[in-house]
Amino acid sequence: MANKTAPDATRRSQRSRQAICEAALALVGETGYDKLTIEGIAARAGVGKQTIYRWWPSKGAVLLDAFTEGVQDGGGTLPDTGDLATDLKAVLRATVDEFNDPAFxxxxxxxxxxxxxxxxxxxxxxxxxxxxxxxAYADRIRAAQEAGEVDPDADPELAAEMILSPFAQRWLLRSRPLTHAFTDRLVDQALAGLRPRRA
Amino acid sequence: MANKTAPDATRRSQRSRQAICEAALALVGETGYDKLTIEGIAARAGVGKQTIYRWWPSKGAVLLDAFTEGVQDGGGTLPDTGDLATDLKAVLRATVDEFNDPAFxxxxxxxxxxxxxxxxxxxxxxxxxxxxxxxAYADRIRAAQEAGEVDPDADPELAAEMILSPFAQRWLLRSRPLTHAFTDRLVDQALAGLRPRRA
Structure with a gap:
């Protein structure tokens, strides 16, 4: 059975890749990005430096793959209960909890x-x-637009950026607290807009 | 005149600080943050390493001061022509041009x-x-609120974040183009909101 080595080699490769990704995530949590090195990742993963360089050009590239391994499904799909505000708030609240988790x-x-x-x-x-x-956010907003819940002139992609970017910036710069109250308000204000509405 | 040395020393200090800040900005543009060192900044500025450590604990701290030296006045004040959309768009267009400048x-x-x-x-x-x-953005939005141009329930600080963060994120991650059309649309959509308005 000449084929037998190939699947074994593939499995071994997958195990090595997995070990390298796990080592990179663990190490960077301990040392920070500045002190992260390919040598350090290799030692922690129990592989040779050349094994890493065969697959990745830089420590940043390893980290990207390590990070995206866990979020394989990309953005996924947002729930659709028929009420846009409810759905956006629920997903954002869960994301607040995730981003406030020190392990993440x-x-x-x-x-x-x-x-x-x-x-x-x-x-x-x-x-x-x-x-x-x-x-994923834009798709949910577009569905609401098709249902008549969102103005036909609104740009769903831009709306998604207006909701997600303030979140990302607060987290990244630790500039203001990342709370459920904040994301709830963000959704309400994006929906209402700044101009007064006639009652 | 026992006082005479003090002003001279102060002036010398100011000149050194200035040289250090300029050296840090120039060097980081050439080498990137990873390769920026206190030694390199000292050599470029023509001062001793200890002079830098006397004032700053890290290369990041030098960079922050070097950067904020130029923007001494903080956020400043936005123009107020009486039309919020016009004023926000004008300032954002100028900021787009600044952020697209390679020197910056x-x-x-x-x-x-x-x-x-x-x-x-x-x-x-x-x-x-x-x-x-x-x-500065929130103040301008608050003035519009007082003039009845913005809903009394709107949060001007949050509105400012919703306009500025998508801008910052596009720039930082180079995720989407930073254009006048983008910032114009951002202002219009923040003002209009997503929910349909009765005509």
Missing amino acids: QAPYRALYVAMVNDSEVSAGFTSKVLEPGTR | QAPYRALYVAMVNDSEVSAGFTSKVLEPGTR
Whole structure:
């Protein structure tokens, strides 16, 4: 059975990739992005440095794959109960809890550093995480638009950015608290708009 | 005149600080944040390493001061022509041009890296740049609220975040183009809101 080695080698490769990704996430949580090295990841994963360089050009690229492994389904789909505000608030509240979790913070912050430093990592993050995530919100807003709950002139993609970016910025810069009250208000204000409405 | 040395020393200090800040901005544009070192800044500025450490604890802290030196007045004040949309659009268009300028990009991106890495730098940036900037927008929106142009229930601070954060995110992640059309639309949509308005 000449075929037998191939699946074994594939499985071994997958195990190595998995070990490298786990090592990168664990290490960056301990040391921060600055001190993260390919050597360190290799040692922690129990593989040779060359194994890592065979698959990834940089520590930022490893981190991106490690991070996106867990969010394989991209943005997924938002719930649709027929009430846009309810659905947006529910998903955002869950995301607030996730982003406030310290176990999530360290590798995700490190990934942001990698992105700002390296435009290939930011392009990868944009296409693998940011765009699918924004699209999931935009799709839900578009469905509400088709149901007559959202103005036909509104731009669902831009609306998604207006809801998600203030969230991302508060988290990234720790500038203001990331709470359920904040995301609830964000949704209400995006829906209502600033101009007075006739009662 | 025993006083005479003091002003000279002060002037010398100011000149050194200035040289250090300029060196940090120039160097980080050439090498990126990762490769920026206190030694490198000292050599470029023609001062000793200890001179830098006397005033700043880290390269991120130098960069923050170097960056905020130029924007001394914080957020300043937005124009008030009596038409909120016109004023917001004008300021945002000018900011688009500034952020698309390559000379501005490199040190500002480096500062972002420093912020994500170092919560003291991000606290400093938040209080010196981000908060005054957001407040300038919020003040203009509040003035419009007092003039009856904005709904009394709207939150001007949150409105400012909803306009500024999508801008910041597109720039930081280079995720989508930063254009006048984008910022114009952002203002219109923040004002109109997503819910249909009766004609």
